[in-house]
Amino acid sequence: MLIQIKDTCNPNQFEKIVEQVKKSGYKTTSVKTFNCHYLVCVGSKEIDIRSIGNLAGIKDIHIVDDSNILVSRQWRVKDTVIDLGDDVVISRDNFTIAAGPCAIENEEQVIKTVNFLNEQNVKIMRGGIFKPRSSPYSFRGLGIEGLQIFSKHCRANGIKVVSEVMQVSQIESMYPYVDIFQVGTRNAQNFNLLDELGKIDKPVLLKRGMSSTLNEFLASAEYIFSSGNEKIILCERGIRSFEKEFRNTLDLNAIPYLKDKSHLPVFCDPSHGVGIREYVEPMALASQMAGADGVLLEIHETPERAASDGQQTLNYYEANNAFKKLRMMEEMKRRM
Amino acid sequence: MLIQIKDTCNPNQFEKIVEQVKKSGYKTTSVKTFNCHYLVCVGSKEIDIRSIGNLAGIKDIHIVDDSNILVSRQWRVKDTVIDLGDDVVISRDNFTIAAGPCAIENEEQVIKTVNFLNEQNVKIMRGGIFKPRSSPYSFRGLGIEGLQIFSKHCRANGIKVVSEVMQVSQIESMYPYVDIFQVGTRNAQNFNLLDELGKIDKPVLLKRGMSSTLNEFLASAEYIFSSGNEKIILCERGIRSFEKEFRNTLDLNAIPYLKDKSHLPVFCDPSHGVGIREYVEPMALASQMAGADGVLLEIHETPERAASDGQQTLNYYEANNAFKKLRMMEEMKRRM
């Protein structure tokens, strides 16, 4: 059960609401986000809503069966819209393309990418500056200095910055330079990181854990929301399966499911998902048809020389083709 | 290595070719299909093609690295086209819709379905008469009599019949009534069945084993081809993963992969693949964008009352919508 609290609700009134709900055998969690005040009520008993419905301070009461409550569509029928400013809006009404290199390598690369994205009218640039790597001896990214360069050129061109945060201690230093914090697949159940990202007012792009069930994926989003941040983008990026031809198995089934169960926008990362350059464009188009609200694409001027993930990265010619087709299809979908 | 043998090659010439190839350390398999004569040469040694290139009786020699040779695109660049007669052609140039109930239930159901497909200009009807069921106590299908009814009404309306064969002994009795033999996921590595289906001249729709790697899937097709039947349709239908929300995990990554590696047409079965009615249409559209040459859709006048798989079956209204969108998108793809 989810109770929306009125802005005008005073502490006394709120206490009474909590008391009454607890009496009915529910555990309560008070959640204050940047927008609203909620009381999340967890329990399995039958409840007579009339017993609380008339209490002062309540704006609305919703019965939510899903185990993940705040992210559920059962109470919020309208899709969440995330406004990044400068007319960059993530929503169901316009398909979002975010693109950029796997890792930020140097200023020249940033400038070239920004110029290309500008030409292509792509408004969000991705790029890693902290790189989670299986081996401790691999390149771990340029760090904050890389982010500053990345951010400087994007901001000068009205392009928004999305970059991965790997630990709580990085949040503060990254904050001035990013527009969207990305949580990678290996941190999808790093609950302390999720809790802390719930306390900031910038959107979080949450990648699905490579072995997270969809229910666990939504639970990770619930962590962020219940800590106070409503601006969450879910991103399917491939799961672990027995298949050995691909790095991951991009699970497009997740997309209609997540759109159905949750009000959050759903993105897809076909670059990591299928992991083979030639198959990235068809999988991007497929994800769009499955209902994705946006894609994250790895691009590089010369993928062969990229610092990481070259084998799954589009060059500018391929990226231009993919962008064009995605936009044509979006147009078509609107007319369907 | 694959050697195409000339029609005019005489036994003496053929023997000399085999001898020469064996001398180079290769194992040979002579494959006569309804169209051609091939010599499949398996081995890992370097071979000097000139040593055999001038032998009489050879039409062409191809170096094929893939472990599955006859189904590989490395030697046959043109896609396989399967002509079912009456202008029903399966090929990359036109998107094929096949639809029908999970199981044939009775004559009334067949007539209704045929009428609906006729209205919708759908030229292939699917329907099970032998049903593989996990439990021995479940409904196992109407058998050959069901197929006769199914076939009678389809034939009267120019609609082609696809139905699952479960064992070698059924091939002969099914032969007069089906246009495409379907091999189900549980028989994807029933090698004796594949061998026998290689000896007939009707197309085989081969479903991917629920835990087959893509390489194993192609190997199963190679069994059919190497027994003599070139008319094979590959069909992705979902794999086993850890995810519990879906019956299977439809693996759309398979589609660009199979289209890339093989010259065979590739279908998708989103009904079994995702297994939830509401998600069938988006997954069908997604499979089309991923490159599928056709889809297999479960439809029923009243899915709630279907003998099996009702939860993943579209009703006629939903089917009509899905067909329309698939055709619009196909049109669009052509223009891209």
Next chain:
Amino acid sequence: MLIQIKDTCNPNQFEKIVEQVKKSGYKTTSVKTFNCHYLVCVGSKEIDIRSIGNLAGIKDIHIVDDSNILVSRQWRVKDTVIDLGDDVVISRDNFTIAAGPCAIENEEQVIKTVNFLNEQNVKIMRGGIFKPRSSPYSFRGLGIEGLQIFSKHCRANGIKVVSEVMQVSQIESMYPYVDIFQVGTRNAQNFNLLDELGKIDKPVLLKRGMSSTLNEFLASAEYIFSSGNEKIILCERGIRSFEKEFRNTLDLNAIPYLKDKSHLPVFCDPSHGVGIREYVEPMALASQMAGADGVLLEIHETPERAASDGQQTLNYYEANNAFKKLRMMEEMKRRM
């Protein structure tokens, strides 16, 4: 619900029982095995047992919740014992070792193996004569002639023969020469084969499908039992997982589960399960501690020269060690 029918039950009495059960909303299947007559009753309604309990011809009535009924321990508390004759008995009371090469290669190999097993007091020899192979170009086994040689030497030495049957048409020709029919992992859901093996009076060693859930595995055994054959040995042999270091992931969790849910003996095949020679012995011992009633081990005089699966095959020295430890541990378990 399972009803055991008395031997003396006449057709009239039986008909009345069926009628009464159907009235209660149950579907019935009459199962006559070589030992008994059962009526399997499938349905979900509450039933008042008194309404049928007094009918003539009923020996016993059991409420069975499991979806797989005849193989369930809920009605048969005593473990199934399989007597192969000549004092070779498969049961919970003595740990069974079966060993032999992956494939029968020639008479010399058979003689050597039989001699070794004789020395080691191993009473069951395994060996493939029909080999299921992913690729149609791989060695597919010696066929019936190989089996005749295999059988001749085993019989002369009081050793029982277990060998894989791949299709219905092979049952008859194999019947005189084998003591246990093995069903391989790729045929674990070849329901027609299971049905036919239910009609013979020799034991069936049923391997788990590489992607079968434990419930599906038991359902495959239920097919055999419900067709009339009670002599079934379940065999865990590894499942498909994401792990790439091993050919399969031997799932020892299956063993206590199957022993708990079913009355059938449970074997383990660590050779295929882990697939790496050095790890076969520890995994065999582990399976024994997990509760396995027997193991299937691949052995070869010179594994390096085996026709198949050499990398997972023990040589005689290693086999001797493994046998010794398995027997010591068995002794120890008895005392625990």
Next chain:
Amino acid sequence: MLIQIKDTCNPNQFEKIVEQVKKSGYKTTSVKTFNCHYLVCVGSKEIDIRSIGNLAGIKDIHIVDDSNILVSRQWRVKDTVIDLGDDVVISRDNFTIAAGPCAIENEEQVIKTVNFLNEQNVKIMRGGIFKPRSSPYSFRGLGIEGLQIFSKHCRANGIKVVSEVMQVSQIESMYPYVDIFQVGTRNAQNFNLLDELGKIDKPVLLKRGMSSTLNEFLASAEYIFSSGNEKIILCERGIRSFEKEFRNTLDLNAIPYLKDKSHLPVFCDPSHGVGIREYVEPMALASQMAGADGVLLEIHETPERAASDGQQTLNYYEANNAFKKLRMMEEMKRRM
């Protein structure tokens, strides 16, 4: 390649070594642990060891093919021994039992558990005070205060404390109270946490990620070692598979593999691994036979009333039985 540096090596000498290795096309990482100084050299070029072998300051040079170098058995043939003081030693020579509740609940529970462990001569107690939970609304543990109570009673009785650390910021506050830091499955690739645990001088029990390959698991251990901490215990605890009967699929194949590839001690957690109380004892014994150097068992006076994981927790009677059998078997293994 791994170079062990002499204690007496001076900075000039060290610089020359690094220079020479880099010239050969290798990337170097200097690793100083609490015991030794290493130079990890990563590269794929052939190297003539003689070119560096005579440089001053080098103690030993090892060719290591494994991608995970410091944890590899290729250079350190002797197993790592971890001495916790008070005669509590983790090594291959004695099987270690660690037991305790899933979560620390209150002082009374701690006292009862400590008393029971004392009686049973179990020298390591496990207990969670920070609990990673899928849902933000579940019980998240007692925190540091719980740990203080836990630690006080253990220390008074010579029992060592193992407890999970979830984030970098907890390390310092937990440090005085734990003897072994546990890293949970969801943090198995939380590389920053691993890096920080590499800087302390207390052992780390590293659980395998639920979808980590064995190679990735060793890479996570390599993170800790390469940051300076050699005291690492690997712990198999179950992976994600398609099987739905169990919470996880305990992968005992991992045990002989890890023992073979690495010099680190290997533990097993059958409680989480199989997740069903009745199967915990057989799986614990099986893990021991597979080669585990120790087990982690969840026990509780009244599992039915445990704050979490009751369904997989042994009561004292069951625990007593399991301990006894594990010790008998250990005795037996020694004699084999």
